[in-house]
Amino acid sequence: MAQSESIATERFDAVVVGAGFAGLYMLHKLREAGFDARVLEAAPGVGGTWYWNRYPGARCDIDSMQYSYQFSEDLQQEWEWSERYATQPEILAYVEHVAERFDLKRDIDFEVRVEASRFDDAADEWVVATDTGRTIRARYFIMGVGCLSTAIMPNFEGHDDFRGPVYHTGHWPSEGVDFTGKRVGIIGTGSSAVQSIPLVADQAEHLYVYQRTPGYVVPAHNRKLAPEEVAEIKADYRGFRAQAKAQPTAFLFPIDERSALSVSAEERSARYDEQWEIGGLPFLGAFADLMSDEAANETIAEYWRGKIREVVNDRKIADLLTPDTVFGCKRLCVGTNYYETYNRDNVTLVDISGNGIERFTSEGLRAAGADYALDAIVCATGFDAMTGSVSRIDITGVDGLSIKEKWREGPKTFLGLTISGFPNMFNIAGPGSPSVLATMVTGIEHHVEWITDCLSWMRETGKTRIDAEPEAEADWGKQVAEAGKGSLRTACDSWYVGSNVDGKARVFMPYVGGFPKYVEICKGVVAGGYEGFATDR
Numbered sequence: 347m348a349q350s351e352s353i354a355t356e357r358f359d360a361v362v363v364g365a366g367f368a369g370l371y372m373l374h375k376l377r378e379a380g381f382d383a384r385v386l387e388a389a390p391g392v393g394g395t396w397y398w399n400r401y402p403g404a405r406c407d408i409d410s411m412q413y414s415y416q417f418s419e420d421l422q423q424e425w426e427w428s429e430r431y432a433t434q435p436e437i438l439a440y441v442e443h444v445a446e447r448f449d450l451k452r453d454i455d456f457e458v459r460v461e462a463s464r465f466d467d468a469a470d471e472w473v474v475a476t477d478t479g480r481t482i483r484a485r486y487f488i489m490g491v492g493c494l495s496t497a498i499m500p501n502f503e504g505h506d507d508f509r510g511p512v513y514h515t516g517h518w519p520s521e522g523v524d525f526t527g528k529r530v531g532i533i534g535t536g537s538s539a540v541q542s543i544p545l546v547a548d549q550a551e552h553l554y555v556y557q558r559t560p561g562y563v564v565p566a567h568n569r570k571l572a573p574e575e576v577a578e579i580k581a582d583y584r585g586f587r588a589q590a591k592a593q594p595t596a597f598l599f600p601i602d603e604r605s606a607l608s609v610s611a612e613e614r615s616a617r618y619d620e621q622w623e624i625g626g627l628p629f630l631g632a633f634a635d636l637m638s639d640e641a642a643n644e645t646i647a648e649y650w651r652g653k654i655r656e657v658v659n660d661r662k663i664a665d666l667l668t669p670d671t672v673f674g675c676k677r678l679c680v681g682t683n684y685y686e687t688y689n690r691d692n693v694t695l696v697d698i699s700g701n702g703i704e705r706f707t708s709e710g711l712r713a714a715g716a717d718y719a720l721d722a723i724v725c726a727t728g729f730d731a732m733t734g735s736v737s738r739i740d741i742t743g744v745d746g747l748s749i750k751e752k753w754r755e756g757p758k759t760f761l762g763l764t765i766s767g768f769p770n771m772f773n774i775a776g777p778g779s780p781s782v783l784a785t786m787v788t789g790i791e792h793h794v795e796w797i798t799d800c801l802s803w804m805r806e807t808g809k810t811r812i813d814a815e816p817e818a819e820a821d822w823g824k825q826v827a828e829a830g831k832g833s834l835r836t837a838c839d840s841w842y843v844g845s846n847v848d849g850k851a852r853v854f855m856p857y858v859g860g861f862p863k864y865v866e867i868c869k870g871v872v873a874g875g876y877e878g879f880a881t882d883r
């Protein structure tokens with residue numbers, strides 16, 4: 347870094363990494379508060395996760411009227427979402443619109459990857475190094491890098507032997523891919539695979555799906571938004587948002603307050619029928635205790651199994667598609683025609699639960715003891731979630747402490763926002779915050795506003811350095827762990843606990859205590875004069 351630093355050093359109040367939902371709003375707020383900020387983005391355009399995830403069928407499975415910014419009443423009034431669940435192109439168009447509307451691009455540098463950042467203890471500044479050789483100094487270093495943005499491409503044996511193209515859903519070519527007449531293999535059956543499989547099956551000559559572990563998929567029941575329902579929400583969008591923010595997930599859908607075990611089997615089944623028709627993640631709201639009581643959870647799993655057997659013609663395939671884990675333990679998948687696709691003649695489900703993918707070959711791949719001839723391979727193999735996009739940057743805090751070392755046994759944070767030993771650094775939607783368990787855009791807005799207030803307070807009080815105290819961080823870690831104890835989500839292997847990445851510490855990373863409670867805790871810290879933070883050396 348020293349060498350490039352001597353070439354040219356620019357200076358800003360803040361460097362923000364990433365131009366997705368988080369980075370864009372952070373830039374807007376910083377500017378509004380009179381800070382001089384620069385956003386560095388590796389992609390050629392805005393959108394972050396939504397820039398790269400262009401695979402067939404990519405769309406958000408949170409209702410578009412909620413998966414959007416609420417900071418500007420004019421913005422939320424003027425933007426028209428066309429469907430209940432927005433497609434990736436529509437979300438990208440929205441993010442582009444926001445960038446234009448608030449004139450954000452002039453402070454964003456595209457195709458610049460942050461490679462390293464070091465805290466200069468004497469100056470209370472970060473020294474940020476990029477792959478273009480630029481070095482930037484900034485008082486504040488703010489990560490808006492996304493929770494699910496570092497794609498995992500498994501290192502399959504013989505990877506380079508395969509003669510055809512290999513794609514990752516999280517890094518899809520912007521020009522698109524035409525699978526017409528092709529034999530395609532998709533590895534993985536998580537949310538990305540669930541969305542792409544029906545569309546690829548429509549196009550390909552034959553589709554092989556390589557499944558290691560089945561997941562639970564509920565029907566999306568996507569539809570065009572009716573003008574009346576949009577008008578009703580827009581008549582009091584603020585009120586609608588306030589109701590959503592009062593929910594544990596900051597996602598507004600009806601939650602039945604009863605226990606699944608408090609009603610008769612007939613009533614329970616009728617309730618599940620109702621929710622099945624509504625579709626999507628609200629299915630988990632059928633009863634209050636589905637994610638906290640194993641017996642209650644088993645009732646929804648049993649209902650779900652019955653539904654899948656109705657859809658999938660071949661009982662053996664239906665059984666293969668049926669998980670034996672807690673319902674909703676892994677992130678629930680939301681699909682359209684997912685199970686129906688396995689009734690097609692041109693789709694084969696390959697069970698690789700035994701030995702996984704054995705190897706890639708020049709003609710395709712070898713799995714479950716057989717060779718498969720393929721023209722293209724799609725890895726829908728997920729992400730190094732929540733920590734990967736932070737720790738792949740060579741970040742060094744005080745006393746030479748690296749972020750990789752600091753997080754070796756799992757992410758340690760104060761409020762999910764800050765990391766002790768890394769002063770003046772903030773992590774939007776970081777591990778230890780509700781993040782992936784709350785509507786992402788809403789959680790991002792909360793964090794961005796908290797950070798902006800904090801920086802303004804620093805300026806007003808003439809302080810140049812803020813760092814989480816180790817005790818506050820340790821205590822927060824206990825609170826995050828404690829909240830996790832009441833949730834069945836911690837009970838299985840998933841990216842929530844980092845088990846999908848070799849060598850990653852197994853820790854349930856998001857804060858599951860609920861968005862409203864979390865917001866109150868963050869407010870309390872401010873009310874206590876940034877309690878838990880030190881502002882001196």
Ligand code: NAP
Nearest residue numbers: 405406407500534535536537538539558559677726727728
């Ligand atoms: P994922 O849920 O982590 O799924 C990855 C899949 O790849 C799993 O089925 C996994 O099997 C399999 N896999 C991984 N490595 C493998 C290997 N070496 N060999 C064979 N199989 C392997 O990833 P994702 O589908 O990209 O989704 C990640 C998250 O992104 C979602 O949970 C969701 O939060 C978000 N997302 C949201 C949307 C949406 O809004 N609609 C869409 C896409 C993604 P195992 O289960 O056995 O590990």
